[in-house]
Amino acid sequence: MMEFTDFDAALADWNELRTLTPYSGLLMGNGASLAVWKHFAYDSLFELAQTTRNKPLSPTELALFKAMETHNFEPVLSGLKTAIRVNAALTISSSSPRNRYFAIKEALIHGVRSVHIPWRLMEQKTLLAISQALSQYSTVYSTNYDLLAYWAAMHGQERFDDLFGADATFNLHHTNASATRLLYLHGGMHLVKNFDASARKLLSSESTLLGSFAVNALDDVPLFVCEGSSDEKLKVIRGSDYLSFCHTQLARHEGALCIFGHALGKQDRHLVDAICRAQPKHIALSILPRSESFIQHQKRHYSALFAQLDVELKFFNAKTHPLGSSGFSVPVDRLKV
Template sequence: MMEFTDFDAELADWNTLQAANPCSGLLLGNGASLAVWKNFAYDSLFELAQTTRNKPLSATELALFKSMETENFEPVLSGLKVAMRVNAALTIGSSSPRNRYFAIKEALIHGIRSAHVPWRLMEAATIARISEALSQYQTVYSTNYDLLAYWAAMHGAQPFDDLFDDDAMFNLHRTGSHATRILYLHGGMHLVKNFDGTARKLMSSESTLLGSFAINALEDVPLFVCEGRSDDKMKIIRGSDYLSFCHAQLAQHQGALCVFGHSLGKHDRHILNAILQARPERIAISVLPRSDAFIQHQKRRYSELFEGQNIELTFFNATTHPLGDPALAVPVARLKEALELKKS
């Protein structure tokens, strides 16, 4: 185990590390998405929904978020659904809850579309390489709610099990599968929450899922946790059978864990707590080789998070991991070219 007070700027090669001591689990953070599409660098989806050029959140809709003391969309949309049911039961004719419901969902969609890599720019080879990289683990835990892992699982040659049955409903009792499990700890754009709290997977083509996810049906509240403090995120997680199951699985993880592109920052303290509860013997953590000072700072920061836990930490060069390969990056300039071709 590394000395807590002594940090050098050396980073291991991932392939050597994995060959010697394989990790059974992979925790994915936003850095994995940024390696593919730099526009995923936005700080807040809530801010994007306010500034998008197409139908942004209005002052009325923002007042709803403020009154519920949240910047997450799921509790606000769920609250509006309850209001609509109450109005119907009491024969109250107000259409305001319904109008606000769809206005918020539309602002959310436009905000995400402004930042998400378009499906048409994803090359088959890139999808295949991501799929191959994910399939090397028994379980993939992702806190990203974008569609990259979903696309890789759907279109790669390797088998994955997301614990959803053929009818698109979550089934925590699925057994017998030897495929890589992929669990979305914070939900995903392809998941929705039913009124009873159960989770369902949207069945849609790639060309339409990004543009219209969860907008057509009243029951389809997007199931992903994107903003706020760790405690606020846990409130949403506890309110979903799917999210609470995924969180518990991380807390029970067995074997070494690879942490790729995840800062384990203060807003994700619940993720760190789950890892501490699992207490893996070894954790391999990706670090970008920006500078010696940056590497030493990252080593010190992560070591402080796990101080006194008797967990062996190893740090590897993020660009040596298949998910950090610079060749995966989709040039943002390609989006401008695609838009110009569409106009012509």
């Protein structure tokens, strides 16, 4: 069990930490995406879908989310897809489920595209730097559903294995043991859920992948967990073979773990529980050096989360990690160019 002490505001340099301890795993949160694109700083995709200029969620669609007691899009879209099939089997002519399906996905598409960095603004040097940073680990666990990590992995394909086979389906029989495993704990924009709950990857080039997500096809239910409490997220995770596998892998992680850009708030309790089950001996956590009081608060927060573990916690300056480089940041005003 860890002992609580008075925390100072000192932060280690990541480059020094990694020379002392080999970190085999990286848990990557939204802070890594924010280092590239400030528009990723939104609080809720569900709220974005209600306020987007183009075809926002209507009261009728919102009633479906309320009835299913969720703010996640995947279970609502999957439920509507099931209703469409049931209607067809029973020769029920109602078009309401189909219309609601396309309307909800349309709002989701516009909400995501309103905050996602366009491909044309991504510089090759940034993708290469992110790719190199991720490839330093045996396994990368990402909770981000944006396309940054996927774009970076496509930039250095030989160094990564996302466990999707040549046919773009989740496949554990043809893995590359020498490559960095890239696991999306909460899914991603490039992943869709099939009717049988299996996962499939959208096959597109980097430049067209964001556009592929925007195709409002009936068969492509987006597979990502973006809202709700930890219990609600875990419920969605258990409904997918791929997400369940990724979550289990985090709970079985062996070796030291680096956590970058992740607040690990109440809604992420399932992640903390998984890490505690893995029982790592070393955890390094990134903290932005905003102020002394902020650093001390973050140290207390993380220490409380892992108080039950016999673990050595190290706190480092996020800006000293390759993923926190200020050189990654793309000015938002470039959208006008």
